[in-house]
Amino acid sequence: MSLDKQLLILRRPDDWHVHLRDGDMLNTVISASAEHFGRVLVMPNLVPPVITARDATAYRDRIISALRASGQEHRLTPLMTLYLTDNTSPADVVAAASAGVVHAVKLYPQGATTNSASGVSSIQKVMAVLEAMAKHGVRLCIHGEVTDPTVDIFDREAQFIESVLVPLRQRLPELKVVLEHVTTQEGVDYINGGGPNIAGTITPHHLMINRNHMLAGGIRPHYYCLPIVKRECHRLALIEAATSGDEKFFLGTDSAPHVQGAKENACGCAGVFNALSTLSCLATIFEQAGALDRLEAFTSLNGPRYYGLEANSDTVTLVRQDTPVEQVKNLTCGAQSIVCFDPGRPLYWRVAESDNARKP
Ligand code: NCD
Ligand code: ZN
Numbered sequence: 001m002s003l004d005k006q007l008l009i010l011r012r013p014d015d016w017h018v019h020l021r022d023g024d025m026l027n028t029v030i031s032a033s034a035e036h037f038g039r040v041l042v043m044p045n046l047v048p049p050v051i052t053a054r055d056a057t058a059y060r061d062r063i064i065s066a067l068r069a070s071g072q073e074h075r076l077t078p079l080m081t082l083y084l085t086d087n088t089s090p091a092d093v094v095a096a097a098s099a100g101v102v103h104a105v106k107l108y109p110q111g112a113t114t115n116s117a118s119g120v121s122s123i124q125k126v127m128a129v130l131e132a133m134a135k136h137g138v139r140l141c142i143h144g145e146v147t148d149p150t151v152d153i154f155d156r157e158a159q160f161i162e163s164v165l166v167p168l169r170q171r172l173p174e175l176k177v178v179l180e181h182v183t184t185q186e187g188v189d190y191i192n193g194g195g196p197n198i199a200g201t202i203t204p205h206h207l208m209i210n211r212n213h214m215l216a217g218g219i220r221p222h223y224y225c226l227p228i229v230k231r232e233c234h235r236l237a238l239i240e241a242a243t244s245g246d247e248k249f250f251l252g253t254d255s256a257p258h259v260q261g262a263k264e265n266a267c268g269c270a271g272v273f274n275a276l277s278t279l280s281c282l283a284t285i286f287e288q289a290g291a292l293d294r295l296e297a298f299t300s301l302n303g304p305r306y307y308g309l310e311a312n313s314d315t316v317t318l319v320r321q322d323t324p325v326e327q328v329k330n331l332t333c334g335a336q337s338i339v340c341f342d343p344g345r346p347l348y349w350r351v352a353e354s355d356n357a358r359k360p
Contacts, residue, residue, distance in 0.1 A: 001296040006320045008283065008292060012038040012312035013299035017141070017180055017201050017252025019043045019271065020063060028333040029257050030066045032275035034076040036351055038312035041079045041252070044106055045115035049083035053096035056080040079103040081141065085118050086125040090132035097138040103307060104139040104178070111147045113226040114256065114270055123168055134175035139307065141178045144187070145227050157227050158186040165190070173197065181206065181254045183227040185237035191248050199306045201252025202242045204281040205272045208343040210235045221263045222339050225256065226270040242298050243291035250303035253278050259336035274341035276328050283318050283349035317352035325350040
């Protein structure tokens with residue numbers, strides 16, 4: 001990587017947690033990811049979910065068609081995941097991973113988040129699959145929140161670590177786990193002390209906003225996501241983890257588009273669509289932390305290392321400007337809009353134009 005005051009050249013970043021959806025929504029959002037990232041780990045929470053290797057291959061083909069239709073077939077490589085259910089077969093999971101069809105399996109506790117109705121009802125139900133994954137080195141990505149309605153929504157991640165993750169990893173220490181979208185000091189501490197088989201992804205919005213930004217002075221539905229944004233002390237713990245350069249932490253945007261009407265609603269959906277502003281947000285956070293020299297580790301090196309892949313060989317150029325960067329506000333999806341993440345404060349770094357226009 002190369003860094004001077006106004007220019008930052010990084011190995012091309014990857015996004016280790018993204019929701020690309022399907023159909024019109026997929027066609028609308030695919031360019032946003034292709035614009036900046038080399039590879040994306042695609043979440044399987046479609047309706048119905050991506051459960052089998054055949055589902056994953058068919059979904060991958062639809063993503064590639066969407067990329068082709070937008071003229072970006074060679075810009076982005078989708079890496080697929082399987083959605084773990086109570087009925088998933090151990091042999092199918094191991095076969096799909098060994099064949100390279102999927103790069104990870106995603107565990108959603110049933111009812112924890114958007115489209116998680118088919119998720120895992122109890123860890124015991126999937127123990128045989130997890131044992132097979134541990135034996136064969138298949139990675140498990142976890143949405144780490146308990147779903148017990150009596151547990152306060154702000155405590156659900158910490159509670160999950162204590163009551164589910166700790167016992168699971170004591171039983172299967174060799175299982176490779178990614179605690180997705182970490183949002184708490186407890187999550188950071190657990191990953192830091194958890195040995196080489198656990199890593200964590202961090203989103204740009206959890207680095208930019210705390211729960212006051214979402215709730216004080218009016219409710220801002222576009223900041224509502226799961227796990228929910230927490231207190232400022234947790235945001236600061238996430239910044240410390242992300243900017244540390246530690247190989248256990250890497251970028252997963254959790255970019256999760258919903259149409260505007262579903263967000264601005266009496267019962268709004270969880271999810272922040274941040275793919276276009278991610279790199280501007282991250283450069284701002286890392287600059288403020290005096291850690292721009294560690295941005296590349298977070299965006300482009302630590303993730304591939306964890307997934308056993310090479311870093312991308314091409315680069316992305318970020319330019320610092322004196323005036324705030326103009327962010328895209330909305331994307332059009334049919335008759336609806338998708339509102340892009342606006343952190344509510346000026347960002348001074350943008351991806352260079354020449355880079356957006358990169359050739360295959
Ligand atoms: C995600 C979605 O909309 O699919 N929502 C979110 O708030 N992050 C699901 C998820 O990752 O929890
Ligand atoms: Zn997600």
